[in-house]
Amino acid sequence: MRSLVRVLPGLALTLMMVGTAISARAQDEPTPEDSTRAMVQQPSFARDVAPILVNVCQRCHNPRSTTYRTHGFDMTTFESFLKGGNAGSPVTPRNAAESLMVHHIKGENGFAKMPPGGQNNLGPQAIERIERWINAGALLDEGRSPREEIQKFAASAESLEREALGKLSAEERDKVFLTRALELYRKSGLKDAPQTAVSTHFVAVGPLPQARLQHLTKEMEKVLVELTRFLGRPVGAPLIEAQDKVVVLVFTEKTPFSEFVQSDQNRRLERTSASVHKFTAASSYVAVVDPLKGSDEPDSDRDALAAKKKRGSTRNRAADSPAGPERTLVGLATQDLVEGLVGKVGKSPRFLAMGLGCSFAQRVEPASPYYNTLRRDAFNQLRIGWATKANETLGDQGDPQDLRAMGFSLVEWLSTAPPTRPRFPLFAQVLIADGGNKLDEALERIYYTKSREQFIGMWGQWVGTAYRGLVGGR
Ligand code: HEC
Numbered sequence: 001m002r003s004l005v006r007v008l009p010g011l012a013l014t015l016m017m018v019g020t021a022i023s024a025r026a027q028d029e030p031t032p033e034d035s036t037r038a039m040v041q042q043p044s045f046a047r048d049v050a051p052i053l054v055n056v057c058q059r060c061h062n063p064r065s066t067t068y069r070t071h072g073f074d075m076t077t078f079e080s081f082l083k084g085g086n087a088g089s090p091v092t093p094r095n096a097a098e099s100l101m102v103h104h105i106k107g108e109n110g111f112a113k114m115p116p117g118g119q120n121n122l123g124p125q126a127i128e129r130i131e132r133w134i135n136a137g138a139l140l141d142e143g144r145s146p147r148e149e150i151q152k153f154a155a156s157a158e159s160l161e162r163e164a165l166g167k168l169s170a171e172e173r174d175k176v177f178l179t180r181a182l183e184l185y186r187k188s189g190l191k192d193a194p195q196t197a198v199s200t201h202f203v204a205v206g207p208l209p210q211a212r213l214q215h216l217t218k219e220m221e222k223v224l225v226e227l228t229r230f231l232g233r234p235v236g237a238p239l240i241e242a243q244d245k246v247v248v249l250v251f252t253e254k255t256p257f258s259e260f261v262q263s264d265q266n267r268r269l270e271r272t273s274a275s276v277h278k279f280t281a282a283s284s285y286v287a288v289v290d291p292l293k294g295s296d297e298p299d300s301d302r303d304a305l306a307a308k309k310k311r312g313s314t315r316n317r318a319a320d321s322p323a324g325p326e327r328t329l330v331g332l333a334t335q336d337l338v339e340g341l342v343g344k345v346g347k348s349p350r351f352l353a354m355g356l357g358c359s360f361a362q363r364v365e366p367a368s369p370y371y372n373t374l375r376r377d378a379f380n381q382l383r384i385g386w387a388t389k390a391n392e393t394l395g396d397q398g399d400p401q402d403l404r405a406m407g408f409s410l411v412e413w414l415s416t417a418p419p420t421r422p423r424f425p426l427f428a429q430v431l432i433a434d435g436g437n438k439l440d441e442a443l444e445r446i447y448y449t450k451s452r453e454q455f456i457g458m459w460g461q462w463v464g465t466a467y468r469g470l471v472g473g474r
Pocket of ligand 1: 053058061071088100104105
């Protein structure tokens with residue numbers, strides 16, 4: 001039992017009873033790890049109680065529910081919640097032990113257990129939070145109106161977690177993210193402790209020399225700065241929030257990598273894929289197979305690539321193994337980082353996120369022949385049926401490989417050709433903010449194109465001219 005000394009009188013008794021009766025369920029515990037923190041904080045309706053009402057109780061306790069006539073209890077607003085149902089107000093301020101709601105959530109003294117049915121029972125910590133809030137006076141948070149919908153201001157599990165992370169010191173936060181990174185890493189089936197490197201926005205883990213991991217996080221920070229500038233992000237809305245970090249997982253073999261993808265994303269990998277990403281509120285990562293298989297020669301790959309390119313030996317090989325030694329670790333990670341972040345911040349069409357991913361990656365591995373493979377793929381569409389393929393791309397349809405090649409050619413055209421270059425950042429920002437279905441509007445407003453067909457024609461013309469040299473005599 002936790003120290004009872006500082007606990008209010010009414011709570012002491014209930015605390016002792018909690019341990020016995022109630023089964024804990026993950027869902028009503030948005031922040032299991034920081035219940036200790038909640039104990040020393042002032043109770044808050046928005047933080048401690050509202051999420052439970054919204055997630056567990058409102059399903060039945062609203063005027064449209066079929067059981068509404070039985071109980072008459074509407075929890076839509078704070079006002080209707082306080083008023084209560086047929087039996088009156090659910091709370092007796094400063095007296096949790098006498099509160100109707102507490103009787104119900106505990107199912108004590110003959111009151112029907114809430115929620116009914118034995119599922120979604122509130123865990124001890126959730127009950128404790130409700131009791132503390134009642135014992136502190138059952139007040140609404142300052143600045144909130146009792147007529148507002150509770151759902152609008154109930155703190156989500158995600159924002160609670162953010163808040164908790166924001167309060168940690170930098171070292172503690174590093175530890176939290178390292179732990180998360182290692183948990184992810186173990187999904188690959190690898191048991192050995194990998195090397196780790198932590199920077200402001202990234203934590204990298206993998207079985208390769210630490211110097212290379214450090215180099216990787218440093219490069220990722222640079223990419224982040226460039227992307228932030230390109231997207232014109234305001235100071236208050238960083239791509240990766242101050243309390244957050246993106247995990248970068250590096251594998252040296254294909255097997256643990258696909259094992260990881262299978263386990264975390266529940267899907268099979270395409271044969272050629274050597275990098276994946278996931279960007280959600282709960283977990284953001286990039287996972288990559290190191291083209292150098294964990295060897296300990298940072299960046300020697302760049303020179304090797306340049307030499308290879310001169311000899312022209314990669315022409316046909318690149319197509320069936322885009323992830324071979326033709327690419328660099330930093331390049332692969334950049335591609336997925338940019339694609340993931342662009343996809344996360346707005347409603348970007350896929351072709352644009354993919355195109356930007358490749359375009360940023362190409363800047364960090366300019367010697368990689370991979371990009372000529374993409375260019376050739378785009379060029380070949382000119383012979384197969386440009387208008388169809390281009391339309392498909394702009395609608396985010398079609399084979400992902402083609403989408404990537406076409407997206408890259410589009411971004412390369414718009415970001416390098418003198419007439420389109422100056423306005424490209426604006427164009428990208430608008431598409432990311434408004435989504436692909438506003439494409440025609442954006443084209444007209446930003447590039448003054450009369451129609452999508454006209455735009456597709458100009459794009460094809462550029463590809464025909466700019467990429468012709470790559471196809472040789474064919
Ligand atoms: C599946 C539907 C359902 C869910 C979910 C549910 N309730 Fe109920 N609740 C009822 C029904 C039906 C009654 C009336 C039953 C009775 O009194 O025997 C009721 C009655 C109550 C009452 C008494 C109201 C009165 O004035 O008589 C309280 C208090 C209450 N619920 C609180 C809660 C809380 C708190 C939650 C969430 C933790 C919750 N309920 C979740 C269906 C539900």
